[in-house]
Amino acid sequence: MHSISLRPFLTSLSLHSQFRIKQPAATIKTWQNFTSQNPRMASLPAEGRALPSKPPAEGKTHGKRPHHNNHGHGRKPAKMRKKEKPAQEGSHEEVLLADVQALLAAQRLTNDAVPTEPKPLPEQWSEIEVDVVELSSTGDGLAKQKGSDHIYVVPFTVPGDTAKVKVYRHLPKEGYTVTDFLSVIKPSPLRDDSRIQCQYFAKCSGCQFQMLDYAEQLRHKRNIVVKAYRNFSQLPPELVPDVLETIGSPLQYGYRTKLTPHFDGPPGQSRRSPKTGFKERPPIGFTPKATRKVLDIEDCPIATDAVRKGLRDERKRLEVEFDKYTKGATILLRESTKRVPKDDTTTQPEENIPEEAEDSIKVETDSYTDYKTCITDNNATSTEYIDDFIFTNPAGSFFQNNNSILPPFTEYIRQHILPPLSSSPEKPIRTLIDAYSGSGLFTITQSSLFPGGSIGIDIAEKSIAFARRNAVLNGLRESQCRFIAADAPELFKSVAAYDPDETVVVLDPPRKGCDASFLAQLLRFAPRRVVYTGHVEGVAVLNRVKDI
Numbered sequence: 001m002h003s004i005s006l007r008p009f010l011t012s013l014s015l016h017s018q019f020r021i022k023q024p025a026a027t028i029k030t031w032q033n034f035t036s037q038n039p040r041m042a043s044l045p046a047e048g049r050a051l052p053s054k055p056p057a058e059g060k061t062h063g064k065r066p067h068h069n070n071h072g073h074g075r076k077p078a079k080m081r082k083k084e085k086p087a088q089e090g091s092h093e094e095v096l097l098a099d100v101q102a103l104l105a106a107q108r109l110t111n112d113a114v115p116t117e118p119k120p121l122p123e124q125w126s127e128i129e130v131d132v133v134e135l136s137s138t139g140d141g142l143a144k145q146k147g148s149d150h151i152y153v154v155p156f157t158v159p160g161d162t163a164k165v166k167v168y169r170h171l172p173k174e175g176y177t178v179t180d181f182l183s184v185i186k187p188s189p190l191r192d193d194s195r196i197q198c199q200y201f202a203k204c205s206g207c208q209f210q211m212l213d214y215a216e217q218l219r220h221k222r223n224i225v226v227k228a229y230r231n232f233s234q235l236p237p238e239l240v241p242d243v244l245e246t247i248g249s250p251l252q253y254g255y256r257t258k259l260t261p262h263f264d265g266p267p268g269q270s271r272r273s274p275k276t277g278f279k280e281r282p283p284i285g286f287t288p289k290a291t292r293k294v295l296d297i298e299d300c301p302i303a304t305d306a307v308r309k310g311l312r313d314e315r316k317r318l319e320v321e322f323d324k325y326t327k328g329a330t331i332l333l334r335e336s337t338k339r340v341p342k343d344d345t346t347t348q349p350e351e352n353i354p355e356e357a358e359d360s361i362k363v364e365t366d367s368y369t370d371y372k373t374c375i376t377d378n379n380a381t382s383t384e385y386i387d388d389f390i391f392t393n394p395a396g397s398f399f400q401n402n403n404s405i406l407p408p409f410t411e412y413i414r415q416h417i418l419p420p421l422s423s424s425p426e427k428p429i430r431t432l433i434d435a436y437s438g439s440g441l442f443t444i445t446q447s448s449l450f451p452g453g454s455i456g457i458d459i460a461e462k463s464i465a466f467a468r469r470n471a472v473l474n475g476l477r478e479s480q481c482r483f484i485a486a487d488a489p490e491l492f493k494s495v496a497a498y499d500p501d502e503t504v505v506v507l508d509p510p511r512k513g514c515d516a517s518f519l520a521q522l523l524r525f526a527p528r529r530v531v532y533t534g535h536v537e538g539v540a541v542l543n544r545v546k547d548i
């Protein structure tokens, strides 16, 4: 058995952990939860960045540029610009920088024989032509100008594209230049723009890969994980586990059960000026790539039909009610399902039709009818089904956004959460700890495998209240499934009686990952197995987490 350390790695999977494990991770499975779009979409509405169409007046600060939080903001006053900080651990910039550095290093190797004079860089705001050579893990194309090895970061492009771009900012220390995509001059063989189903593609910052074949998107996703190990794990290559093929989402469009479009406050309003209100409906949508001004979005084809209808309805409502608002707002659009079984013989079919039927999207199967509606109230309760499991949630709280992938995803975990029988002559695993459990997705869907019971912990009291309710709705007793509302490190007080050799820990932390105190205690507890799910993009099954 090997003893290896997994340094903070898999940045794109939010795996920020310092594990020392006796066996290498068995496998890493990646999931294409988000198809052609970027997970930052919609959930982080204010993540736009400012690129003024012409250079801004000196001293004016423009909004954020999401990909380069310290380097890439819109122009900042000279004083602020001097204080550029290094990319934060786990940040988008750190991932981009690792890819840029790897590409620069590969170029240096091939160019060693023919040293060339570095060419002066093009002026800011100038328009240039570049050839895209690689796709970064951030989804941006990495490109070069003919006759130069300098790297340009170009959104909405794929390897093989020749694109016209506008130079936005040089980052000489990092060795690359950030640009804005203007147009494709010569398309890559990988590109087929007839695949693009959204009229806002390459304007809205949500989706990145609609021009790519889905199989290619899945390969890219796998490569993100491969590179995450290479760039961040600090493992010797022989200890890097196999990264399996990515399992695709059953739906590539029409899958997203939650959107949060937003609108800005009335134009010209500042914090100190009197609240004036809107004179007409403001643009409602998402932040585009190239400016901070909200892009008015009429439709979003990656959302489910119910959510798309919700967007249309909310836009219509705001046509009339815009004057009720004096500042900007974020609108919640969350799908909810009312399921009516077809074999209910106790009532007449028409009695089973729910109130909301008229306003809902009806989905028929052999055994039930689902009536899907869109909730806009954060405090209302949404209902989702995963196979025959039912989950209720506060509509504004976290729940996985791609319902279509949850049946195969939870089934995959069921198939792999326990070690293969042949490899476990030791005690059987009996208990499950679901850290960061939310409303109980893993605690409940995996519960049948754990005769010693499952325990879920989450800091959000509301989610835990719903987790308890969900356990009951799914016919589970407290001895089978219990929940604690607390900070994750508190968990270890409640599981002192658990035998670590008989325990699996599922980790599904928020984007920033597990904190140091949690990880230290996890290492001390040393469960037999850990299943790490990072942003539902990857599942890592690790054996034998042990302290050093």
Ligand SMILES: C[S@@+](CC[C@H](N)C(=O)[O-])C[C@H]1O[C@@H](n2cnc3c(N)ncnc32)[C@H](O)[C@@H]1O
Pocket: 398, 399, 400, 436, 437, 438, 439, 440, 441, 442, 457, 458, 459, 460, 463, 486, 487, 488, 489, 508, 509, 510, 511
């Ligand atoms: C990515 S969600 C996963 C939820 C759940 N596993 C699911 O799939 O529905 C992360 C969860 O971590 C919770 N969380 C964030 N910080 C936490 C902390 N310090 N301790 C415990 N839970 C925390 C959030 O409330 C959220 O429910």
